[in-house]
Amino acid sequence: MVSLVETVEWMGANSDVLVRQSIQHLSIALTALVIGIVLWVPTGVLVRNNERVSQVLLGASGIVLTIPSLALLPLLIPFFGIGEAPAIVALVLYSALPIMRNTVVGIAETDGAMKEAGRGLGLTDRQLLVRVQLPMAYPVIMAGIRQATVLLIAITTVAAYFGAGGLGRSIFAGIRLANADQIIGATIVLSALAIVLDYGLATTVRLLPNSEVIDT
Amino acid sequence: MSHDTATETASNSIAFENVTKVYDDGTEAVTDVSFSVSSGETATLVGPSGCGKTTTMKMVNALVEPTTGTVSVDETPVSEYDPIELRRKVGYVIQDIGLFKHMTIEENVGIVPDIVGWSDDRIENRVTELLELVRLDDDVRTKYPQELSGGQQQRVGVARALAAEPEVMLMDEPFGALDPITREQLQNEFLDIQAGLDVTIVFVTHDIDEALKMGDKVAVLQDGELIQYDPPAELLRNPNNAFVESFLGEDRQLAQLQTVAVREVMGPANEAPTNDGGTPLSPDDTLRLAVQNWLRSETDVVPVVEDGTVVGSLSEVHIRSIFDGRSRAIEENHV
Ligand SMILES: Nc1ncnc2c1ncn2[C@@H]1O[C@H](COP(=O)(O)OP(=O)(O)O)[C@@H](O)[C@H]1O
Ligand SMILES: [Mg+2]
Numbered sequence: 001m002v003s004l005v006e007t008v009e010w011m012g013a014n015s016d017v018l019v020r021q022s023i024q025h026l027s028i029a030l031t032a033l034v035i036g037i038v039l040w041v042p043t044g045v046l047v048r049n050n051e052r053v054s055q056v057l058l059g060a061s062g063i064v065l066t067i068p069s070l071a072l073l074p075l076l077i078p079f080f081g082i083g084e085a086p087a088i089v090a091l092v093l094y095s096a097l098p099i100m101r102n103t104v105v106g107i108a109e110t111d112g113a114m115k116e117a118g119r120g121l122g123l124t125d126r127q128l129l130v131r132v133q134l135p136m137a138y139p140v141i142m143a144g145i146r147q148a149t150v151l152l153i154a155i156t157t158v159a160a161y162f163g164a165g166g167l168g169r170s171i172f173a174g175i176r177l178a179n180a181d182q183i184i185g186a187t188i189v190l191s192a193l194a195i196v197l198d199y200g201l202a203t204t205v206r207l208l209p210n211s212e213v214i215d216t
Numbered sequence: 217m218s219h220d221t222a223t224e225t226a227s228n229s230i231a232f233e234n235v236t237k238v239y240d241d242g243t244e245a246v247t248d249v250s251f252s253v254s255s256g257e258t259a260t261l262v263g264p265s266g267c268g269k270t271t272t273m274k275m276v277n278a279l280v281e282p283t284t285g286t287v288s289v290d291e292t293p294v295s296e297y298d299p300i301e302l303r304r305k306v307g308y309v310i311q312d313i314g315l316f317k318h319m320t321i322e323e324n325v326g327i328v329p330d331i332v333g334w335s336d337d338r339i340e341n342r343v344t345e346l347l348e349l350v351r352l353d354d355d356v357r358t359k360y361p362q363e364l365s366g367g368q369q370q371r372v373g374v375a376r377a378l379a380a381e382p383e384v385m386l387m388d389e390p391f392g393a394l395d396p397i398t399r400e401q402l403q404n405e406f407l408d409i410q411a412g413l414d415v416t417i418v419f420v421t422h423d424i425d426e427a428l429k430m431g432d433k434v435a436v437l438q439d440g441e442l443i444q445y446d447p448p449a450e451l452l453r454n455p456n457n458a459f460v461e462s463f464l465g466e467d468r469q470l471a472q473l474q475t476v477a478v479r480e481v482m483g484p485a486n487e488a489p490t491n492d493g494g495t496p497l498s499p500d501d502t503l504r505l506a507v508q509n510w511l512r513s514e515t516d517v518v519p520v521v522e523d524g525t526v527v528g529s530l531s532e533v534h535i536r537s538i539f540d541g542r543s544r545a546i547e548e549n550h551v
Contacts, residue, residue: 111317112312113312121376122302123331132316136318
């Protein structure tokens with residue numbers, strides 16, 4: 001039987017390891033997230049008016065998401081070696097669908113009357129994008145980024161199996177040693193990270209005037 | 217702009233010449249339409265839904281390009297303007313209002329001045345001026361559109377369209393989504409506002425009463441064709457065909473009374489009753505008010521009084537005289 005008391009005791013005894021792995025975990029996941037945002041939001045913006053291209057890109061990123069990470073990671077090792085690099089590449093690919101899809105959809109769904117008024121008042125396409133469409137799409141884009149965040153935190157765990165650091169180390173070690181406290185303890189920390197990040201990102205939306213947090 | 221508008225006097229602010237619009241899917245929305253709006257005038261475009269009003273209006277600010285024919289603004293073909301520049305000098309109000317939900321009222325109203333590079337001070341002063349003009353409390357400037365009522369939002373819509381001092385305003389069913397009382401209030405206020413501005417207006421509506429009320433001239437459209445383009449009184453007196461007649465409605469005569477001033481039809485002062493002939497009329501009253509008074513009065517002739525002196529008299533004959541032209545037209549049509 002697992003006892004929560006023992007789990008907490010294990011966590012206490014190994015807090016230095018858990019903290020170090022949490023930092024590694026966050027650094028891998030957040031690096032990938034930042035690259036993903038920098039890559040996929042502008043891509044979504046660029047393809048917003050081209051239905052064909054955006055369908056193709058969204059289709060491809062949907063397919064990527066169906067590849068299990070246990071299969072995708074070893075595929076990348078020949079190109080990027082072992083450790084953090086292939087993990088980050090894989091994570092960036094996984095983040096494409098939620099981020100790009102929400103960018104495209106968020107922009108496309110800007111209230112028609114606002115677009116019409118903006119155009120009629122003489123805003124250029126770019127001004128309409130920057131002043132009207134992106135601010136209106138912001139909560140939708142943020143919802144995509146939050147989805148991606150939780151997804152990347154989870155997948156980073158698997159990357160430990162292929163030589164990247166993070167909380168996955170403790171979990172895989174726990175499995176090898178049949179140490180339930182270790183597995184559960186590391187998982188609790190992992191969940192806490194995901195919840196805190198998700199909540200923090202939701203707050204950035206709430207701070208904006210008239211933006212509602214979109215639940216995913 | 218390469219054009220030299222030397223003939224400022226002729227100034228047709230907006231002109232349509234044989235304009236046809238066929239959309240990509242083959243819909244012919246506007247067919248061979250020609251009309252012009254003089255500087256400072258309001259033209260209303262009226263007709264049933266789908267008759268091409270919006271399409272016609274959008275060709276003025278290059279949101280829609282004519283398939284054939286020419287639309288000119290200030291005597292220069294729209295096609296020779298940079299569309300963005302043109303739209304910035306043409307105010308635009310739509311039925312759905314389309315206020316930017318993430319911007320305050322101040323930012324909404326100031327958006328065109330902002331993108332054309334006015335200084336912050338100048339924009340702030342202009343916003344103050346405009347809020348006053350459209351009778352909104354200055355408190356609203358920091359509010360968001362959703363915090364305002366529909367009527368207030370449309371006032372902001374009008375203020376936003378007027379912000380950069382446009383010479384031309386396009387208004388597409390601006391009061392269409394409002395309740396009847398608010399609509400009437402906004403119509404009246406807008407007539408007031410407009411009287412103080414030197415702006416040419418194209419006003420789209422599907423409501424004939426609104427068209428007659430707001431327009432110096434009314435363009436009646438049917439299936440993309442311009443059936444009649446006349447001042448309200450003339451339209452009521454001489455509808456071109458059965459469509460216009462039926463569109464004007466059963467109470468056309470009542471509407472017509474609204475368009476004529478007592479002064480235009482009254483009889484000589486010496487026919488006015490010398491005894492107390494009921495509430496006197498002013499020469500500037502509409503005939504509609506006159507009929508109301510006349511029905512209430514005990515005599516058949518009502519005096520018309522200006523500055524304390526009797527200047528005319530009004531009886532049934534005078535009131536009926538406005539329908540004479542029309543009855544003649546009907547006789548001609550029916551032979
Ligand atoms: N972008 C478009 N593409 C194709 N057909 C259109 C488009 N816009 C309007 N139409 C059609 O053109 C006709 C006139 O439309 P519109 O000008 O909006 O009329 P109104 O404003 O009088 O209701 C209608 O049959 C409408 O369906
Ligand atoms: Mg319309």
